Amino acid sequence: MRIVIALGGNALLRRGEPLTAENQRENVRTAAEQIARISAGNELVIAHGNGPQVGLLALQGAAYKEVASYPLDVLGAQTEGMIGYLIEQELGNLLPYEVPFATILTQVEVDPDDPAFQEPTKPIGPVYSKEEAERLAKEKGWSIAPDGDRFRRVVASPRPKHIFEIRPVKWLLEHGTIVICAGGGGIPTMYDASHNLVGVEAVIDKDLCSALLAEELGADMLIIATDVNAVYVDWDKPTRKAVLEAHPDELEKLGFAAGSMGPKVAAAIGFARNTGKSAAIGSLSDIVAITEHRAGTRVSTEVQGLRHQE
Numbered sequence: 001m002r003i004v005i006a007l008g009g010n011a012l013l014r015r016g017e018p019l020t021a022e023n024q025r026e027n028v029r030t031a032a033e034q035i036a037r038i039s040a041g042n043e044l045v046i047a048h049g050n051g052p053q054v055g056l057l058a059l060q061g062a063a064y065k066e067v068a069s070y071p072l073d074v075l076g077a078q079t080e081g082m083i084g085y086l087i088e089q090e091l092g093n094l095l096p097y098e099v100p101f102a103t104i105l106t107q108v109e110v111d112p113d114d115p116a117f118q119e120p121t122k123p124i125g126p127v128y129s130k131e132e133a134e135r136l137a138k139e140k141g142w143s144i145a146p147d148g149d150r151f152r153r154v155v156a157s158p159r160p161k162h163i164f165e166i167r168p169v170k171w172l173l174e175h176g177t178i179v180i181c182a183g184g185g186g187i188p189t190m191y192d193a194s195h196n197l198v199g200v201e202a203v204i205d206k207d208l209c210s211a212l213l214a215e216e217l218g219a220d221m222l223i224i225a226t227d228v229n230a231v232y233v234d235w236d237k238p239t240r241k242a243v244l245e246a247h248p249d250e251l252e253k254l255g256f257a258a259g260s261m262g263p264k265v266a267a268a269i270g271f272a273r274n275t276g277k278s279a280a281i282g283s284l285s286d287i288v289a290i291t292e293h294r295a296g297t298r299v300s301t302e303v304q305g306l307r308h309q310e
Helices: 021-036 051-063 072-092 130-140 166-174 206-217 248-254 262-275 284-291
Strands: 002-007 043-048 101-104 107-109 122-128 143-147 150-155 178-181 187-191 197-199 221-226 231-233 241-246 278-283 297-299 306-308
Touching (some): 002 206, 002 284, 021 072, 021 284, 043 072, 043 166, 051 072, 051 122, 072 178, 072 187, 072 197, 122 130, 122 143, 130 143, 166 178, 166 206, 206 221, 206 262, 221 262, 221 284, 248 262, 262 278, 262 297, 278 284
Parallel strands (some): 002 043, 002 221, 043 178, 101 178, 221 278, 241 297
Antiparallel strands (some): 122 150, 143 150, 187 197, 231 241, 241 306
8 A cells, every 4th residue: 555644743742842852763763663564565655743843943043143044944844854864764773774765855835825824823933922022023024923921923824735746756655665755744835926936934734735745646545643542522521432433524524623633634534535545543653553444533435424432
């Protein structure tokens, strides 16, 4: 099978952990142990999150006053290289030397007329006092929004349209390479008025980009690995139940929070509808069982209705 695995933030940093290189490597090692077990006989593509890593680079850049801070597209490219390096090395320590790996810097096209640019919602970087946030917004042209009793910068989160490096990714897969790409939703780019490709101050949702990647690659399965073992109804109530499998239409009726499970569910629904193949959402530690339909939430047009955990 050709499988796209989208690693959530817990693949690199567990909740509450300091963002050290050692912690990230340890967490990547956990992901690599699962992925290595499904490598034989499958073509694998790995995408990943990068939110904390971009935030750290932004903080480090802000501390250096000699030059202006680097734009988000450049920071995204930097994190794709760093995280890809960790994944390649940890997988390489588990798989035979003959298995090749490649990390691809992945430019993802967005539409300059996407409505998301008119209403930025994605928080990035550190928190500021109201006065400092307003000063920075005026000085740098940022959009800001409340975050508790503080403020943060917010940027647009446009939908991904096309992955420019899809041809080399396909070629590498066809030659037996495990590919790491589209990290953090890819590097957001668009064509300007002169039809030159340029970077954009935006953040593309990782899960939606992973679904597009899986579609453009003709993948047989999309796995969205996160820090919960399934999609739940009544998540914060005593009546909560895991969804074992669902038709996209039935899962869509339930509604999920935009800031948590919403994008993952939307990505799984979109992939299942557009391709007729299965998507699954589940725990990083269950990747092997997810590929065998023994764990996680399976989303497929072949499923009738919706089945809960008993």
